[in-house]
Amino acid sequence: MGSTEVSTTCPYCGVGCGVRADVAPDGEASVRGDPGHPANRGKLCSKGSALGETIGLDGRLLHPEIDGRRTDWDAALDRVARRFQDTIAEHGPDSVAFYISGQLLTEDYYVANKLMKGFIGSANIDTNSRLCMASSVAGHRRAFGEDVVPGIYEDFDEADLVVLTGSNTAWCHPVLYQRLLAARKARGTRIVVIDPRRTATADECDLHLALDPGTDVLLFNGLLAHLARAGVLDRDYIAASTAGFDQAVALAAADAPGVEHVAKGCGLAPADIRFFYELFSVTERVVTVYSQGVNQSAHGTDKVNAIINCHLATGRIGRPGMGPFSVTGQPNAMGGREVGGLANQLAAHMNFDNGGDVDRVARFWNAPEIATRPGLKAVDMFRAVGEGKVKALWIMGTNPAVSMPDAGRVRGALKACDFVVVSDVTRTDTTRFADVLLPAAAWGEKDGMVTNSERRLSRQRPFLAMPGEVRPDWRIICDVAIRMGFGTAFDFVNPAAIFREHAALSAFENKGERLFDLGALADLSDEDYEAFQPRLWPARSRRQAGRLLGDGRFPTPDGRARFIAVRQEGVALAATSEYPLALNTGRLRDQWHTMTRTGAVPRLMANTPEPMVDLNPHDAAAYGLADGDLAHLSTRYGFSRARVRVTEAQRPGQAFLPMHWSGHFAANSGAGTLAAPITDPHSGQPELKNVPLRIMREEVAWAGVLITRRNLRPTGFVHWSRHAVAGGWVYELGGTETPDQGILLARGLLASPDHLVEYRDRKGLAYRAAAVDENGALAEALLVAQPGQLPARDWLVSLLGSRAQLTSADRHALLSGRSPAALPTTGRIVCSCFNVGVNQLADAVAAGCYSLEAIGRELGAGTNCGSCRSEIRTIIDAGRVQAAE
Known part of the structure; x- marks a missing residue:
């Protein structure tokens, strides 16, 4: 029996790239770009190219839980429905809320919005796209x-x-x-x-x-x-x-x-x-x-x-x-906008400020108790949770305990909330606050529709069976709605049926007033839905749409666009002597959101394995910081720690911290903890790009590295971070304790502290240990020293990945961390698509590869998504300078 190829859509950014998943008879899947998809024409970025490495079951939620204990679906769904019903009966519909995600498919989004706005009767449903677009x-x-x-x-x-x-x-x-x-x-x-x-x-x-x-x-x-x-x-x-x-x-x-x-x-x-x-x-x-x-x-x-x-x-x-x-940041941010996933919107581009729209949606849904006014936007929603106004909260497919601004206060609100439901794929910083935890389908198992940044609808098709007791989000939502007594409105048999209703609503009493119109798709058969090819909206007919508004007519009452008179306002928060820097946050090349998917892929972690804060050399010098120092960052809202990267790319007076690190990958390194909960008065979107910051050097007395197969979450350390490598994980450790205390703390992480090869210097300032498994392969190694004095670890990491039986020479060399034979090292990975490191690139430049094209021919680097081309060019320029000296 041969392999099966399935056309689906990438689950990362709003470009909406088509991918083809090739599933072997043994269930192994590989992923490549779909050359027939108009969004990407076969190309994928580094994250998309590594999708096949993200579909394992490690860390997956496979069974429902109540209060941290495994249960069955009936008990979990009954508990959710009953607690929401009781809360509404006692405190009214605005006492409950949903916080959902641009990771949901359109059909998931549609039924969640329909349940909350149409039948619970509150518009307290918002999405993490509030932070995006x-x-x-x-x-x-x-x-x-x-x-x-x-x-x-x-x-x-x-x-x-x-x-x-x-x-x-x-x-x-x-x-x-x-x-x-x-x-x-x-x-x-x-x-x-x-x-x-x-x-x-x-x-x-x-x-x-x-x-x-x-x-x-x-x-x-x-x-x-x-x-x-x-x-x-x-x-x-x-x-x-x-x-x-x-x-x-x-x-x-x-x-x-x-x-x-x-x-x-x-x-x-x-x-x-x-x-x-x-x-x-x-x-x-x-x-x-x-x-x-x-x-x-x-x-x-x-x-x-x-x-x-x-x-x-x-x-x-x-x-x-x-x-x-x-251009949107999430794969289905546009789909969420279409179904009304934002708290201030109705479905199908209809609005609360139009009484006719409210009546129209109510009649279409047969929902007499429909919400009639906007609900709480994300920042206000979690503020209301913290104040006890929202007493029951359902979070779907997102991690607000990390990603929301003023994340420390958000975590406090979640801890204090009477009832929290989380449906997700894996455990996150947010799932630990769940009273009921529901296992949802992941990419590769989900079936539905997404819309990209150019309004192109594409199918996301499953190519993997749902493991354990996992269920799709739309099914979970509908099952709760049915238990709450809204059965006839949520009696959908499959995603195609939901999509047909969504398309029909978009065309309902729509005489051209709204451009969003999928009327021609409202009668898609299940077979047509399965075979659906990417297309742009509107879809008033089977003819393909294209650009909009080029005819000079706009969906306003008089058909005219509106110039909006605006002025430059002052910054939301001004720098002060106490907080003199301007903090900016954003994405890294190879990471996605809070790394629940990308963080377990070694080649995606290799370019930036630790949380780093970028500083201009002038600021680094002014605050006594050097490249690689551990820095303490603080704003009015909280603190984080990150390694310093000194770079001319930052202007003086500014700092940049990536948004990705959660408590699963580092201690206190989140950007959300620092970010301001100050919002735009029109959109409710928070200020994440300009927050006054203070930075100082963290006086670390010892540093350590643990190389292990085990998936840990250390506690008690001033600082730790981890990154995936072939065969396991590397944990970077550090503390303000004396080195001998640091050794005791770090040694407590070892799996078998009584069965180790160990070395400790006489002054108690350095420690090294290694454990070998029953097959004679390296199982883990721990190195502790004063800052800046740790030996190299490349060879030990390669041993962990190879799982090869150690030679006698290897065993003698273990505690030095150095290979007994000279080995070439790739260095920090620059090109994640082809796993090309900085040392390989430097060697190629030294050998005469003085252009991006020459590097591409020699190593392949820079020839796929191109995201590394800038860094490769810097290495080429440095090599040219060195050759000329």
Whole structure:
């Protein structure tokens, strides 16, 4: 019997790449890009390329639990339904809430929204997409009348200028970035990057504007005012298709009276601003791509509208190669927006501020108790949980104990909440607060639909059987709804039936007022649903859709777009003498959210194995910090620890901390603990990009490393972090105790402390131990020393991965940590797709590979997703300098 190939969709970012899973008869699965999917044409990023390495059962939740003890589904679902019913009966429907996720499929999202808003009668359902793209939604609705992304990915191919603002596209949406670079090579597309940091994206651009954090509105107001002064306006378009231009341009001109004023306010050179403004002015085909650097702000909605204003003023919207383009962070953030997964939306792009919409959805669902007003947005929801106003909370597929701003307070709220339900795939920092824990289907087992950033619907198809007692999210939600007495409204037999209802609702009494319309898909048979091919919405007919809004008609009462007059506001929180730095947070190239999926893949952990905080050399020197030091970071909301990475990519006065590390991978290294719960008044999206920070050196007295096959979660250490390697894990340890106390603490982690080969120096400052299994292979090793004096561990890590029987020479060398024979080392991994390390790259450069193309031919590095090209180029440049000396 041969293997089976299944076409499905990647579960990571909003690009929505198609993948093909090849399942062997023994159940082993490999994953590759789908060359027939229009979103990626066969390409995958480093994370997507490693999907086949994430589908094991280690750490999976396989059975329901009540109060930490295994139970059966009937008991668990009965408990959930009864506690929600009792809470509602005593305290009203607003005393309960759902917090859901862009990891859910559209069908999961639809039934969760229907249950909460339609039948429980509260709009207290919000999603972690609130932290991702809520400001885009609000900005679209203000300008267009509906949450519409006008463009499609083909615009990347056809633009003459692409402005990337608040978007490290090279790392966060690498497949789109490679598409842009291909267009640049083919047709000379110019690229402008607007970002306080010099990221990998900025390394291949014509202009990098490293503006001060939070000054985006001033920059784009200055652009609008410049377009008006220069006469680069489409007056006919403005007159025929828009409203509010005079007010918007007047406020922009007052806010940004000239280039010098903008330069001073943004911290930029006037010449760079002039170049950007002129480039935008003389180029018709302009796409402005924006992401979290714009959205994740207390003024994110105004930033979005400042960008859209410039496109409306020039009529550059909805036509080939032009328009504002929001790229989302999660695979189904767009699908969640479609079904009304946000607390301030109804389903199918209908809204609470329209009484006719409320009545329409109520009649379609036959839900007389439907919610009639918006519910609590994410930050307010967890505040209400902490205040005891929300007494029963169901969290689905997300980890707010780590990812929410002011995460320490969120954890306190979860601990104090009367009743917490969590449905998820694996144990997280959040699941430990669950009174009822429900095992949900994972990627590879899920069946449904997702929508990507260009409005393209794609099928996510299962290619693995659900293990244990796992159930899909839609089934879990419907089973609870049925037990709560809402059976006829949730009697769905499969995801196809849910999708048909979702599509029918989008077309119900929709006479063109709403662009979101899937009416032509409302009668899909189960067979058609299974065979569904990727397509863009709207789908009023079987004809494929494309760009939107290019005809100058908008889904507003008068058919006109709205210019929104905005001004540059002060930053939400200003730096002070106590907190002098500006903290920015964001993603790493090879990691996803809180690492529940990517953290167990060795090659994805290899590039940045520890939590790192990036600092400019000037700031590092000012605060007495050196590369590799452990730093203590604090804001008004909490503290974290991370290793220092000194880099010119950071501007003075700013720091960058990745968002990914949870309590499963490090002690006190989360970015959410530091982040501010201050939100945009329009979108409810929190400020995650500019939080006042204090940093100081953590005085570590000892350092250790444990190399082991065991999956541990150490306690009692000032600092620890871990990363996956072949065959197990490497734990980095450290503390402020004296070295001899540190040795005792670290030695307590060993599995068999009485059956070890050990060495301790006479002063009690260093310790080394190793254990060998019954087959003569290394089982684990522990090294402890003063900071900076640990021996190399590469050889020990390779022994752990090989599980080879140790030779006599190996055994004698174990405690030194050094191989008895010279071995080449790859060094820190730079190219995760092909597992190429920094030492291999340096050797190739020394041998004469002085270009990215030559490196690609020699090692393969940089030839897949391209995310490592920036770092490879730095290594090439350093090698050239060394060769010239």
